[in-house]
Amino acid sequence: MAFLARIKQSFGQTFSFFADSIAELKKVKWPTRKELTSYTIVVIVTVLIIAVYFTVLDLGISNLLRLVFEG
Structure with missing residues (x-):
């Protein structure tokens, strides 16, 4: 039992x-549809800005290392 x-x-x-x-x-x-849309746009724009930043940074470092090791 x-x-x-x-x-x-x-x-x-x-x-x-x-x-x-x-x-x-x-x-x-709960957020309204308008609030949810604006939050989503902020997140997408922020992610895109960070992605572009890291892409440029990666390309810059890659080119710098290529110059150092090939030069």
Whole structure:
């Protein structure tokens, strides 16, 4: 019987977890479509700027090393 009691307690904890999760999700202030769009644009632009920066940096270092080792 102790085994069944542990299983019942385990399922109770699992259901309690999901119930608490749903309750917390109802408290969240979800962004509007306009806010979500602007956040997405900011992230994409930031990633593109960083990608261009590292590409230029990589090309510069590659050319510098090529000059040092071939020169």
